[in-house]
Amino acid sequence: MKKRSQAVASQQRRQVIKGSVAALGLASIGLPSISLAQNKPIRIGMPTILSGRVAMLGESSRNAAIMGVEAFNAAGGLNGRMVELVIRDSKGRPDEAARITRELVNSDGCDMILDAEASSGAFAVHEVARDLGFLVIHTCSETSSLTADPKMRIPNGFRAARQGVHDAIVGGEYAGRVAKEKGLNRWMSISPDYSYGLDTTAEFFEYLKYFNKDVEVVNSVWPKLFQADYSEPITRLLQGKPQAIYSCLWGGDLTSFIDQASIYGLMKDRQFFGVNMADYAVLTAIKAVPPNIHSGNRYLKSIPKTAQNAAWCDAYVAKFKTMPLNWSWENAVGIDFMLAAIKQANGTDTAKMSEALKGMTIKSPFGTDGTITMRASDHTIIDYAIAWGDLTTKEPYMAKPNLGDWKTVLELEKLWMKSKGFIA
Amino acid sequence: MIAGSFTREALIAAIVLAILILIPFFSDSSAVVDFGIRLAAFAVFATSLNMLVGFGGMVSFGHALYFGAGAYSFGLIMQHFQLPIPLAFLLAVGFCVTVAALVGAICVRLKEIYFAFLTLAFQMLFHSIIISWTSLTGGDQGLMGGLPRPPFLGLDLVNPTDLYWFAVVVGVGSLLAMRYILQSPFGYTLRMVRDNPDRAKFLGVNVWRVKLLAFVLAGGFAGVGGIIMALLVSGAFPEFTYWTMSGEAVFMVLMGGVNTFIGPVLGAALLLGFNDVITRVTEHHGLALGAIILLFALVFKHGITDFIVQGWQRITGKKVQS
């Protein structure tokens, strides 16, 4: 924040020089400096991924953000000031994400950033926020360390997305129970070989074993992200003869894996715990949903089973002709927090907005009890609905969801943070 | 080497540097400053590649290895040791030079397409190592947590303008150094090796050693580009060592012109400029960029500076020395 005021002061200095030099015909390059019109719109920059393999991340994020902004503007905006979203494509490259963030904030008059970048892009944007001091809310990165690690913490950085460790606690508890009921002691896993896959799988098994001491993880296979062919991991799984398989494969990879696994007969007489199964993109793509599948809720219209959630989903489908995905609800929450902070700060002052966000609770269709809170200690959201259950082949897909109990989640999370050295 | 002409070139460089340094006083646009920093990084990177491609006749597909090695080594040094930036800079460049020497010793014996593929293989191997060695490099998420940038010589590199000045000085300095190398007797030996390696051998030139030296120098300068990039994004990402980054350097060289020294710099400016404009204007940047590249490849058939040079030669009848 301090650097910003320094920048403003030197900017004014340069404007004086600029004025005198302009007479020499040396025009300034770049966009005009910010005017002081009272009804100037509030611009929110949104770096995201709109091309390549992960383009659906950007599209689903953008759609939700647009919905949130339109609702806000329809209700009058901020005392008549409208909000504008400026969306740019980083193509999935973190250095490009950093570049467009700087451009959005420096040249395009954006007062804050709704960061819908995947993991490495989010870290890149976070560093730009650290250097330049604008408000940033990350909406797609689930890496716990983004907010849990004290080294990463900045007063102006927040996360409105699910956190890997929260998911793992709820999933571990559910799976531990199912394992006890069905006698599933022999487990294997197949997850993509990158940070998300490695961390999420490790966390799930940690909590699975915590809730069920009889469980044994016999082996794990790690195909590459976007690997097309799963024959070798599938045959390894067959050879290991597990009773249950865990996977955090997602999107197209999960679809490919399930399709290939079914021709191998891998799922026959086995329980499959795929945390990313309950996602509309996957559920509509997989032609043959195998039996015995359990999943966490990426996004489902029926979780939480409230009128607000159903209404939001219907509005999304009506507007965009496609089902919302996990990134959609995360961005909806992110933009809601951002707009609430603007309202509370009655403007776009970063310090005021950040202060407002700390500990803020908002009403949300995606909260366990109708609300979601932005935790003050580490700037990440809690009380969002996490549920695990077994899946069927049509709506509501998860007929008997087991909603996570946040008291348990928070207790175990604290122990986890201690074990990682994030808190004393 | 003609001593007089190099003094002239140094003078031109000094003037250009002075202009670049003065720009932030005339324009308060941070877009210019950011563009300048990125251009510095990529101009040095692309020119270092052209030392191999244009001046050495050695097409490398894996040059981003050194760009990434520079970024990562610099980043890791800054994160783990409390060293002043100039010292870390030198150490990082030293690391790149060492890696280039090891890789080059194996690669430069090969011819043409095999050399290209082997450099690519080494680069992808390096990339695999970076992705797998999560405890050191952060894996696919890159170096997290930012780089400490302690101030030195009155410059605080966290401030974009200060970083711009640093980048511009280092950039112009590196380009001048590469120019000096290419205009020196070594540079002309390199051209001879490019044009007719057998003749060079008969004249007593140790072709392997010349190529290796060029490879090592190119690798070192590519590392400089990587360090500037690392300072800009306050980190390092595996994408820096991916073959798409090598490809970008190749395109900058091709679009700018392989036969002139300044070609790659122009190509870098063009490609960065296109990228920035296209991403602002349209979502279908693949179509737009693809169309532009086809224009260069099929219509111009040469990089811009080669085009200009040919035109100049046709008009004036004079032959231009590159």
Next chain:
Amino acid sequence: MDSEALLDCVTSLSCIVTQTSTGLIVGSLLFLVATGLTLIFGVLGIVNFAHGSLYMLGAYIALSAFRITDSFILAAIAGALGVGLFSLFFERFFMRRVYGADVLMQLLVCYAFILILDDTVKIIWGSEFQSMGMPAYFQEPPVFIAGGVIPVFYIYLIGISASIGIGLWLLLSKTKIGKIVRAAAVNPSMTSALGLNTSLIFAGVFAFGGALAGLAGALAAPVRSMSPGMGFSILIESFIVTVIGGMGSVSGALVGALLIGLIRSFGSIGFPYFIEGIMFIAMAIILVVKPSGLMGKETR
């Protein structure tokens, strides 16, 4: 490195059967793609960097064809023919112009097409991943051989690849067309001086190579989801195969593809975390020791 697991496997018949068949499965599709690449290089001297995008195009065309006709055979043919036609167009109007230029210009043109094709596919079929799904007549339980498991669909795939491989070998070595193509590969100017239309030959080979990539994409479609940009990984792998096998050699493509398939399947037991690295090391070793590849000739 998990040498214990690797040892366990090679001493167990069911494991050997399973892993070898997995290697065959991985290798057979790779063989189709790599063959196209190596033919194009062998005859035209071009490194077709757009080959992975042709694979992607084949998959998407097959997807649409399947949705319309509900027949996998028609979808596969559509994929192959569609990409073959596109490759013809690509060669005639674009690659033709950079034949004489150095490899970098060819790279540039191919890269431009990769960008354009990725965006085009995204515009036509959307950015969300698509899945064709297994056609009904392939939905049968897998076959068990000596305790090893092999899905029926993959048996068909291996069969199709093998037939194409044998057919191609017969074509190239026993027929007149094959002789002409081989002649054009070795000495295009002489071939042209003998009155043969080399530009027609070049176009034909390029189209055929592209069609092979498209066919591979179509054949894989029932079990692999597709998304814009999916061509990159198959491109890298097919390059590794052609370099190891020998650029320009179809038998090299076979050997290389099988080798990579087996490295992947047995390697995933022994070196689960470093398979990619192993493949690049293999490529590097070949380039250093025998640059023309395992089955390649020394001259090119």
